[in-house]
Amino acid sequence: MQLSFSHSEAEALHLQALELRQRRLGNKHPDLASTLNNLALVYVSQERYSEAESLYLQALEMRLGQTQEEHPNVAYSLSNLGLLYELQGRYLEAEPLYLQALEIIEQRLGVNHPGAIRCREKLADLRDRLTSEQ
Template structure:
């Protein structure tokens, strides 16, 4: 039921604001998240990449929305077991969020938790545990 609504929202956003607008990136990201949640990874990945590219173009390389897009793409790769693709994106997202929002921001805890989950998925428990604890403490 959700897919046609996300597609309609994307089309409407493009029609009303044009193809080159930050809101289009948000609509692309939302549709990608739906596909990701359904395990439709091959459909989600190009949308996440397009949203990331657009956000970098409109907002610059150093923006919280860019960090969110990096994290979303990393989550997709983790879901697929593409751990070596996911790890640098998680780290880049975490570093960016810390720089832009500060070490105490709730988004830092989310990034720490996601990176810990990646390490946990790989059996890298000694690396995951301190990140989980740090995220939980925050």
């Protein structure tokens, strides 16, 4: 059975999850960063980029405060923010985020990890866009 939700239903569910996690876990718990990230994904799908950026930055800041800078979750936050910038045509801001994310993933999880492969693909796509626009 596959569930299907509208963007507004998904947003409402993520906002509810965010409120519950904040109430039960406080504002510093790692699960809160994941919930912020998931809500940002909904906003990206709705092209609500400024709201998504704010949430991605909050999640990144939270993860940096909770873990080592080389933690894979930090890399995934960097990559998500890079993708957001890429979608907005902010390629020069996206590239260093992808590079930093790739370095962390390769260092912590290995060069053949699926996350490293995806990150290299994103970086290659971004560089293709940069080359084609010059």
